[in-house]
Amino acid sequence: MKIGLYFGTFNPIHIGHLIIANHMVEFSDLEEVWFVITPHSPFKKKSSLLGDNHRYQLVQIATEDYRRLKPSTIEFRLPQPNYTINTLVHLEEKYPQHQFNLIMGEDNLASFHKWKNYEVILEEYDIYVYPRIYNGEKPKSQFDNHPKVHQVDAPIMEISSTFIRKAIADKKNIEPLLPNKVWEYIEHMNFYK
Ligand SMILES: Nc1ncnc2c1ncn2[C@@H]1O[C@H](COP(=O)(O)OP(=O)(O)OP(=O)(O)O)[C@@H](O)[C@H]1O
Numbered sequence: 001m002k003i004g005l006y007f008g009t010f011n012p013i014h015i016g017h018l019i020i021a022n023h024m025v026e027f028s029d030l031e032e033v034w035f036v037i038t039p040h041s042p043f044k045k046k047s048s049l050l051g052d053n054h055r056y057q058l059v060q061i062a063t064e065d066y067r068r069l070k071p072s073t074i075e076f077r078l079p080q081p082n083y084t085i086n087t088l089v090h091l092e093e094k095y096p097q098h099q100f101n102l103i104m105g106e107d108n109l110a111s112f113h114k115w116k117n118y119e120v121i122l123e124e125y126d127i128y129v130y131p132r133i134y135n136g137e138k139p140k141s142q143f144d145n146h147p148k149v150h151q152v153d154a155p156i157m158e159i160s161s162t163f164i165r166k167a168i169a170d171k172k173n174i175e176p177l178l179p180n181k182v183w184e185y186i187e188h189m190n191f192y193k
């Protein structure tokens with residue numbers, strides 16, 4: 001099966017993530033999208049992170065009604081920080097029957113040359129890129145016209161988990177930015193207060 005891997009910390013998952021993933025399975029040739037919950041992203045501080053299992057629970061309840069969207073905990077058992085190349089090697093070993101591809105925003109493509117073994121990733125995997133909002137000039141990447149890079153015209157939803165965490169701490173009602181069950185779980189558990 002042709003799988004798109006959507007890597008992120010998902011702290012918490014929000015409708016921006018879901019809209020992108022759903023667009024990929026409906027409007028590209030990807031048959032499933034797996035949300036790979038990253039315990040520790042290489043360029044991010046770990047301090048304000050909810051526990052791995054809570055972030056997994058939130059992705060699980062956000063995707064359970066979508067047949068072709070799935071959470072993946074593969075990185076929970078791997079060394080940290082989590083380099084994507086290591087995860088890809090593990091996924092290949094565990095699921096030799098699948099063909100894996102990467103999903104990323106054009107902002108991440110612009111800094112992709114800083115990722116560990118990015119040349120190897122590009123040699124072995126196709127990358128599905130969706131547009132992001134930018135200030136001023138569109139972020140250029142040396143990989144824009146690479147044969148393995150596929151631009152997908154997904155909608156732009158400028159919501160971030162940072163914004164959501166801060167808004168909850170400030171007692172704002174941001175319920176429409178989260179899948180309903182995710183909002184209820186965060187409320188019930190008193191997260192980010
Ligand atoms: N609104 C959005 N639309 C499209 N892609 C997004 C959006 N928000 C985040 N992403 C991308 O989705 C991936 C996973 O998101 P992640 O949870 O790591 O980021 P985030 O929402 O920006 O979180 P934070 O604000 O905590 O840094 C990242 O590659 C990120 O760039």
Ligand SMILES: O=C(O)c1ccc[n+]([C@@H]2O[C@H](COP(=O)([O-])O)[C@@H](O)[C@H]2O)c1
Pocket residue numbers: 007008009038041042043044082083084085108114115116
């Ligand atoms: O492998 C790398 O060198 C690498 C460097 C930066 C980011 N990543 C992956 O990209 C995902 C999104 O990164 P971020 O920092 O934009 O949330 C993150 O969850 C990691 O899995 C991977």
